[in-house]
Amino acid sequence: MNQFQYVRPTQQRTAITAVAKDPNATFIAGGTNLVDLMKRGVMTPQKLVDINRLPLTKIEHQKNSLRIGALALNATVANHQLVRERHPLLAQALNAGASAQLRNMATVGGNLLQRTRCPYFYDVTLPCNKRQPGSGCGALEGINRMHAIFGFSDKCIAVHPSDMSVALAALDATVLVSGPKGDRSIAFADLHRLPGDAPEKDTTLEPGELITAVEVPDGHFTRYVSYYKVRERASYAFALVSVAAALDLDGDNIVAARLAMGGVAHKPWRLAAAEQHLIGKPATEASFRQAADVAMQGAKAFKHNEYKLKLAPNTIVQALKTAAAA
Amino acid sequence: MATNPETDLPPTNHDEARRSFLRQSSLLTALALVPGPVVHAASAELDETVAAAFEKMPLKLEINGKKYKFSVEPRTTLLDLLREQLHLTGTKKGCDYGQCGACTVHVDGQRVNSCLSFAVMHEGKKITTIEGLADGDKLHPMQEAFVKHDGFQCGYCTPGQIMSAVACVREGHADSEAEIREYMSGNICRCGAYANIVAAIQEVKQGGQKV
Numbered sequence: 372m373n374q375f376q377y378v379r380p381t382q383q384r385t386a387i388t389a390v391a392k393d394p395n396a397t398f399i400a401g402g403t404n405l406v407d408l409m410k411r412g413v414m415t416p417q418k419l420v421d422i423n424r425l426p427l428t429k430i431e432h433q434k435n436s437l438r439i440g441a442l443a444l445n446a447t448v449a450n451h452q453l454v455r456e457r458h459p460l461l462a463q464a465l466n467a468g469a470s471a472q473l474r475n476m477a478t479v480g481g482n483l484l485q486r487t488r489c490p491y492f493y494d495v496t497l498p499c500n501k502r503q504p505g506s507g508c509g510a511l512e513g514i515n516r517m518h519a520i521f522g523f524s525d526k527c528i529a530v531h532p533s534d535m536s537v538a539l540a541a542l543d544a545t546v547l548v549s550g551p552k553g554d555r556s557i558a559f560a561d562l563h564r565l566p567g568d569a570p571e572k573d574t575t576l577e578p579g580e581l582i583t584a585v586e587v588p589d590g591h592f593t594r595y596v597s598y599y600k601v602r603e604r605a606s607y608a609f610a611l612v613s614v615a616a617a618l619d620l621d622g623d624n625i626v627a628a629r630l631a632m633g634g635v636a637h638k639p640w641r642l643a644a645a646e647q648h649l650i651g652k653p654a655t656e657a658s659f660r661q662a663a664d665v666a667m668q669g670a671k672a673f674k675h676n677e678y679k680l681k682l683a684p685n686t687i688v689q690a691l692k693t694a695a696a697a
Numbered sequence: 698m699a700t701n702p703e704t705d706l707p708p709t710n711h712d713e714a715r716r717s718f719l720r721q722s723s724l725l726t727a728l729a730l731v732p733g734p735v736v737h738a739a740s741a742e743l744d745e746t747v748a749a750a751f752e753k754m755p756l757k758l759e760i761n762g763k764k765y766k767f768s769v770e771p772r773t774t775l776l777d778l779l780r781e782q783l784h785l786t787g788t789k790k791g792c793d794y795g796q797c798g799a800c801t802v803h804v805d806g807q808r809v810n811s812c813l814s815f816a817v818m819h820e821g822k823k824i825t826t827i828e829g830l831a832d833g834d835k836l837h838p839m840q841e842a843f844v845k846h847d848g849f850q851c852g853y854c855t856p857g858q859i860m861s862a863v864a865c866v867r868e869g870h871a872d873s874e875a876e877i878r879e880y881m882s883g884n885i886c887r888c889g890a891y892a893n894i895v896a897a898i899q900e901v902k903q904g905g906q907k908v
């Protein structure tokens with residue numbers, strides 16, 4: 372691993388300035404993604420700004436939303452009373468990710484900003500436009516089992532690996548950031564980008580911008596929810612496809628629905644048309660199947676991930692059935 | 698359980714000699730792999746940036762109840778600090794990338810993967826490794842249970858499994874077989890001793906001993 376300078380500021384301003392003024396500096400939180408990537412030479416920061424001394428761990432309800440500090444640990448959030456009561460979908464998604472040990476280290480901010488697990492991104496001897504712009508996308512014509520079926524470009528077909536982000540997309544969360552130019556809030560759907568011509572940019576954050584918290588608005592999705600994750604073993608594996616489903620039911624009638632998919636695109640893939648389709652329908656398998664068909668419009672597979680064209684709609688149906696029966 | 702006479706004995710001089718030979722030889726190999734001009738340049742032209750990067754940092758940790766002061770490079774992982782500097786080799790390096798759990802230790806009582814964490818990030822914290830679990834000669838109840846239930850074959854994953862298992866019970870995630878399997882999924886066993894590991898954890902949980 373390359374050598375680097377290490378600083379541990381206690382003031383948010385100092386941390387932000389340190390990263391904003393030095394293009395080779397980066398924040399480190401739990402380290403579970405960054406240390407891995409540094410060991411492999413995928414990321415080679417010259418300076419690490421450890422943010423763990425900043426007071427950003429609080430989880431509290433204020434006004435009409437639950438505010439979760441960026442340094443709250445994934446395990447703490449998943450087990451928190453307020454999260455389990457108000458946003459069980461989020462708790463389920465967190466518990467479906469990584470392992471108990473990793474969730475004890477991983478933070479909310481780091482989870483949102485974790486990089487893709489595309490093997491071409493991970494192997495520095497292979498081409499990857501995300502890691503090395505202009506080197507080509509190895510996955511396009513290569514091994515692309517894990518890759519996108521929505522929203523990709525000819526520059527990059529990688530998927531975003533975070534489970535928590537899929538739930539936060541479904542729950543219409545807001546991301547609070549603080550940067551060299553001040554504070555702003557970003558609608559969750561606008562945090563992650565599609566690859567387009569610049570796959571090296573995962574998000575819309577500016578250099579030096581620090582995520583300080585995530586806000587999840589209050590809602591009616593406290594009971595009929597399901598985070599349904601399909602992976603190659605029962606636990607401790609990334610999603611092939613995952614679905615965050617939430618229903619607001621009046622008897623058997625669907626009043627409102629939220630749906631987002633993971634493992635299918637460069638960002639959490641919100642299924643707005645399918646949600647619309649479900650409103651006013653009975654909560655039956657037939658309705659769910661129709662919604663899945665709507666959701667899959669425009670999907671396109673590559674050589675090795677054609678299975679996702681079947682797996683994804685089936686997972687949507689399964690997630691909705693599980694949510695309705697909760 | 699089959700006992701292995703070699704590993705049941707305290708380390709002999711022979712073992713110590715072998716370990717230090719391995720340490721030295723891996724250092725020599727590492728140096729041999731660096732092209733001569735690079736080594737030369739690094740020592741001859743230590744400019745400010747390089748010097749700053751090479752700088753070691755002071756670090757205070759409490760490990761298995763004892764206080765230590767170190768001087769470490771920031772890139773040293775907690776796992777490498779434990780194994781290479783303190784020779785606490787009970788904590789294993791399986792994958793070095795967070796994928797196996799062999800390196801599991803407790804930091805301030807919480808289980809973590811020590812391979813994915815820089816030691817300097819734990820300034821002032823309390824670390825417990827497998828070496829710190831027993832009470833003198835008296836094994837920890839989880840260690841006893843692993844022995845009783847044959848919770849291992851080759852034993853390589855075992856320190857990580859035991860550290861994780863203790864945390865699993867303390868966290869309250871050992872109420873059923875399914876729950877144990879889910880919350881122990883961060884510890885891979887290539888020998889497939891899972892059924893016996895689960896049995897060991899269930900016994901400790903049901904025995905209600907303090908863990």
Ligand SMILES: Cc1cc2nc3c(=O)[nH]c(=O)nc-3n(C[C@H](O)[C@H](O)[C@H](O)COP(=O)(O)OP(=O)(O)OC[C@H]3O[C@@H](n4cnc5c(N)ncnc54)[C@H](O)[C@@H]3O)c2cc1C
Nearest residue numbers: 400401402403404405468469478480481482533534582795
């Ligand atoms: C074996 C393994 C299996 C895994 N399985 C899953 C899984 O199934 N599902 C899943 O969702 N995840 C999984 N993960 C990924 C894990 O969830 C992430 O590594 C973790 O959430 C990252 O959080 P962190 O705090 O450790 O981030 P770090 O590694 O510290 O940081 C990650 C990135 O975010 C930046 N960053 C961190 N915090 C902030 C902030 N507040 N503001 C701005 N930038 C910031 C850092 O600069 C860095 O670039 C797995 C990881 C491993 C190693």
Ligand code: FES
Nearest residue numbers: 791792793798812
């Ligand atoms: S060595 Fe740390 S998880 Fe494998």
Ligand code: FES
Nearest residue numbers: 850852886887888
């Ligand atoms: S006992 Fe051999 S790896 Fe688990």
